[in-house]
């Protein structure tokens with residue numbers, strides 16, 4: 494099976510330091526792939542390379558079989574790759590509903606843009622996303638009063654309003670309470686029905702609950718990939734990453 498996203502022999506150097514080194518992986522459509530590894534392994538740099546924020550020194554990135562390696566960042570977003578960063582970017586003085594509407598109007602798919610003022614399309618999408626993100630009861634609230642967890646869910650909702658085919662997430666549960674993590678786990682399980690996700694995450698409990706595939710990076714290279722059971726049983730992964738996690 495070919496991946497929706499395929500990374501082939503990717504390398505990236507900053508000055509003389511090679512931080513991504515001949516790294517290859519893929520994300521299959523309709524799955525959640527978690528990218529894990531020790532601090533400095535190159536996870537964020539890989540996400541930056543996928544979205545076109547930075548360009549690789551060598552290698553290729555294919556999205557839906559198109560080579561997007563040299564494409565400009567906004568064209569990659571338009572092709573259907575959305576990203577939710579760790580730091581929220583919601584408009585605090587606007588309501589939850591207005592935030593979702595603004596995200597919809599920033600729809601990056603040009604075909605969809607033609608219909609952006611069609612109210613039914615917006616309403617339908619807004620209801621669907623609010624339900625998925627667990628925000629139906631909070632639509633009228635000012636975004637500024639939301640809890641940390643709710644703000645993160647609103648951010649996820651805002652990315653979903655743009656209907657990405659692939660959704661990248663940077664540490665989505667950072668700073669969340671136990672109950673917020675539980676709810677986020679459910680949101681991700683629901684998301685899997687309609688989206689493809691690549692998630693950078695340190696919390697192995699969360700990874701265990703959501704991941705179809707786990708990819709482990711170490712020093713810019715692929716160390717291991719497989720199911721969570723395969724990863725947790727892998728001695729090399731235990732040595733460089735999981736052992737360190739358990740000790741923390």
Ligand SMILES: Nc1ncnc2c1ncn2[C@@H]1O[C@H](COP(=O)(O)OP(=O)(O)OP(=O)(O)O)[C@@H](O)[C@H]1O
Nearest residue numbers: 507508510512530531532533534535536537538539
């Ligand atoms: N712009 C840059 N210039 C120089 N070095 C960089 C730059 N960006 C990242 N690096 C280096 O690349 C390496 C990989 O960093 P990266 O942030 O991708 O790791 P990470 O796996 O996301 O780590 P963490 O889990 O701590 O977020 C690190 O050694 C970092 O210092």
